[in-house]
Amino acid sequence: MNKDLFVTMSILALLLSTGIASAGLIQHQQPEATPMNGEPLWQRIRNQINDMLGICDGDCQAELVELTGTLSFDGVYYHVDTVEVHFGPVWYMTSTQAPEDYDKDGTLELINDEIQGLIGSTITLDGYYQSEQWFSVFSINTLFYREIGRPIWSGGN
Numbered sequence: 001m002n003k004d005l006f007v008t009m010s011i012l013a014l015l016l017s018t019g020i021a022s023a024g025l026i027q028h029q030q031p032e033a034t035p036m037n038g039e040p041l042w043q044r045i046r047n048q049i050n051d052m053l054g055i056c057d058g059d060c061q062a063e064l065v066e067l068t069g070t071l072s073f074d075g076v077y078y079h080v081d082t083v084e085v086h087f088g089p090v091w092y093m094t095s096t097q098a099p100e101d102y103d104k105d106g107t108l109e110l111i112n113d114e115i116q117g118l119i120g121s122t123i124t125l126d127g128y129y130q131s132e133q134w135f136s137v138f139s140i141n142t143l144f145y146r147e148i149g150r151p152i153w154s155g156g157n
């Protein structure tokens with residue numbers, strides 16, 4: 001076999017095998033990338049962007065709704081019963097002192113620590129649903145959490 005032809009064939013074989021390998025990887029990952037908590041990935045990304053920037057469809061923030069149930073934490077996300085509840089980005093929650101003593105232990109802690117102190121208890125949140133399973137929080141047990149409008153973590157108040 002001609003040496004140049006051998007090199008060309010080897011490169012072609014390599015490209016084909018990596019192409020097939022990555023196509024196989026994409027096919028394998030697809031089922032995991034679809035619903036999380038019953039909602040498709042695109043919706044979660046949209047919710048995440050809306051939450052980050054304080055955007056919502058229409059003027060949903062003008063009419064906050066109540067959500068009452070047991071708070072749980074799966075290591076990544078907080079839930080009230082089956083609904084995912086969102087307090088803002090993790091960096092914000094783990095670096096900002098809470099405005100109120102939500103867990104009533106007598107100490108004002110970082111937001112995340114206050115919320116951790118509520119795990120397992122029945123809580124009432126005011127906020128709005130970005131989607132059926134994604135709730136953005138504005139008050140915790142009737143105590144102030146954040147202002148209506150652009151969130152503090154995005155340059156608002």
Ligand SMILES: [Ca+2]
Pocket residue numbers: 101102103104105106107108109114117
């Ligand atoms: Ca506390």
